[in-house]
Amino acid sequence: MINLRALTSEDWAAWRDVRLRALADAPHAFGSTLEEWETASEERWRARLGLPGSHNLVAYVDGEPVGMATGAPFEGTYEVISMWVAPEVRGHGVGDALLEEILRWAREQGASELRLDVKENNLSAISLYVRHGFIDVGPSRELGERAMMKRV
Structure with missing residues (x-):
């Protein structure tokens, strides 16, 4: 069973643990690096979870953290x-659960669309997003990334 937990800045240590694992496992998938974050202060971790209007999630299976996702508003998007x-x-519904919760949250916030950037070579992530109705809308702001969007 997959359990999702929304985090606040008080949960910074739990977020730190799963985020560092993510950066170590898939450095190619993120704009940030393990080196940038592995010595980050508690204050920096709390600030990351405290992004205005953000929705930060950790997914648990059998009590173990196995996934994370963040949705956030930026300049009205x-x-x-x-x-x-x-x-x-992977392949057991964790990504689906995280993405569905972010989509639910975006609708609840009154969003008309949800956007994301994904590395062009991250085919499993692209497949997940397409399965959930996201469409490729062209190159993103970052070299080697595609922008994807879904109306919510």
């Missing part, structure tokens, strides 16, 4: 800014 699923549970 709602975006998925971070998502990861542990290799041992």
